Amino acid sequence: MAQKKIALACSVCGSRNYIIAANPTRQERLEVKKFCKYCNKHTLHRETR
Known part of the structure; x- marks a missing residue:
């Protein structure tokens, strides 16, 4: 089964530079x-979600 991916977006320019695996137990945004x-x-x- 493939993992769900989530992008990390820069707060200054907004570009999505990094991709990480989603953690369903995390309640707040990383x-x-x-x-x-x-x-x-x-x-x-x-x-980002």
Whole structure:
């Protein structure tokens, strides 16, 4: 069975740079500081659904 995928979107430019596996037990949206290649710096990335 394939896992459901969720994208992480940059909070500055809005580009969806990262794909992660969905975790059904997580109640809140994931927020992680990651590198955005379009902004060329580390920014906050939020889980999209």
